[in-house]
Amino acid sequence: MEPAVVKGPLQLAWQYVAHYRVRTLLLILALGLTLALPLAVRGLVQIAQAEMRSRAAATPLVLGAKGSPLELVLNALYFRRRGAGEIPQKQVQAIRSSGLATAIPLYVRYHAQQAPIVGTSLEYFAYRGLPIAQGRTLGRLGDCVVGARVARERGWQVGGKVSSSPEQVFDLAGIYPLRMTVTGVLAESGTADDHAIFVDVKTAWLIEGKAHGHEDLVTAEDPNAVLSRTDQNVVGSKAVRMYNEVTAENLKSFHFHGNPDDFPLTAILVVPKDEKAQAILLGRYQKPEMAHQLVQPVVEMDALLATLVQAERFTVVLLGVLGVVVILISSLVFALSFKMRRREFATLEDLGISRWRIATVKAAEVVMVGVLAAGLAGGITALVWELGAGLVRMSLN
Incomplete structure (x- = not known):
């Protein structure tokens, strides 16, 4: 019952x-x-x-311009384009020549379809443990490797083209879009790297206008393209045709203006050889006269x-x-x-x-x-x- x-x-x-x-x-x-x-x-x-803490803990030190340490860390770890200052490229060699650490340059200033374009070196992929799932790694100026997630969302494939976006829509005299060739797609890592586009730092400078390529002025057919011509020199005019894509045919025409040591970076990943080397580097950059700051991402993340x-x-x-x-x-x-x-x-x-x-x-x-x-x-x-x-x-x- x-x-x-x-x-x-x-x-x-x-x-x-x-x-x-x-x-x-x-x-x-x-x-x-x-x-x-x-x-x-x-x-x-x-x-x-x-x-946030795991990615910060995997990055011992970050060198950048003085300012907000948190903005610097977010730029280096999560490729936040706004807020970070600039530091000259020669600081990479300064870190390397000290014999205390490895230095990996980062220049995160531009984007393509809202995905950040990260200018760096091949060392970055080895440091982060990012294998290529499809295609190959960066080979020359104008190449790019895309993260797994952004490639899937945008439909980007090996051999395709990705155009950088101008910083200002109506800045017609400023940075023009660069068409980059997708040479590889990274394996998915479950990190911010899945959402980024990676290029060589020289390609990032090319987007900024530190370098350009144009038709050969010596053999130019358009007479308006040549402003003046002598036996020793040819001066081009504003009518000269500029290249917005790097190909095998025009690669040699691209050249940089200025001293590359002074070209900008937004951050440098610093990987000390040991704890002693890390302590020495931190001590050096804590001096008031230093124009740059060396921060520990894990400390900044813990505070956040x-x-x-x-x-x-x-x-x-x-x-x-x-x-x-x-x-x-x-x-x-x-x-x-x-x-x-x-x-x-x-x-x-x-x-x-x-x-x-x-x-x-x-x-x-x-x-x-x-x-x-x-x-x-x-x-x-x-x-x-x-x-x-x-x-x-x-x-x-």
């Missing part, structure tokens, strides 16, 4: 919950979202902490994450207060519902159903709604945690 006693109240509770499905759905959504929000926020914060955790705690407290309010309102809804059904419960008592079983029906309704709300909260939380890493990376890029 006991199973029948238990089954009866559950059947009555389920029939009522199913009959008033709109009210039940609203209660489930309110309670489920209230439970899911603090769990989801906490999960996202933990994912952000792990993601401490602020993030404080904000998360404040948010969870607010969500907790909201949760209490929602639970009180839900309790009021149940109480009013039971009060409106007094005649229904009185009829059940007249039919011989005990008050204990009626109380069991009421409790079963509350438990069913609570269980369904908890299931919804668990599903939302699991989904957020599953997609959290991707959301964090997208927000950083």
Whole structure:
């Protein structure tokens, strides 16, 4: 008889919950979202902490212009184009010649279809452990290697073309788009590298206008292209045709203007040989007369994450207060519902159903709604945690 006693109240509770499905759905959504929000926020914060700290910990030191250390770190680690100053290329050789560390240049200033263009050297791929999944690595000026995610989203393939975007739409006299050839696609790494376009640092300078290529003025057919001509020199005019793509035929026509040692970088990844070398380098760049700063990304990230955790705690407290309010309102809804059904419960008592079983029906309704709300909260939380890493990376890029 006991199973029948238990089954009866559950059947009555389920029939009522199913009959008033709109009210039940609203209660489930309110309670489920209230439970899911603090769990989801906490999960996202933990994912952000792990993601940001792991990449920072894998980068011992970053050298850059004096200013905001955090902006420098975000430029070097997540290729944020705005906020970072410039440092001359000769600082790379200065680090290398010290014998204390390896230096990897970075110039992150331009983009193509919102994807950052990262000017660097081949050492970067070995340092980050980024193998080529398709095609080959950088071979010459004008080549680019694209990250797995951005290649998939934009439909870029080996042999295709990617054009850089001008910094200002109406800057007709400024930087013109450079058509780059996709020579390779990187294997997916689950990091910010998946969203970037990598070129040799000289190609990044070419985009900036530090170099250019044009038709041979000696053999130019357009007379307007030549401003003056002597036996020793040929001066071109503004009518000379400039190349916006590097090919095998015009590669030799590209040349740089100025001293490459003074060309800009936004950051230099510094990899000391050991802890002693790191301490020596940090000591050197802490001197007031130094024009540049050497920062430890993990220290800057820890400071940022401490602020993030404080904000998360404040948010969870607010969500907790909201949760209490929602639970009180839900309790009021149940109480009013039971009060409106007094005649229904009185009829059940007249039919011989005990008050204990009626109380069991009421409790079963509350438990069913609570269980369904908890299931919804668990599903939302699991989904957020599953997609959290991707959301964090997208927000950083």
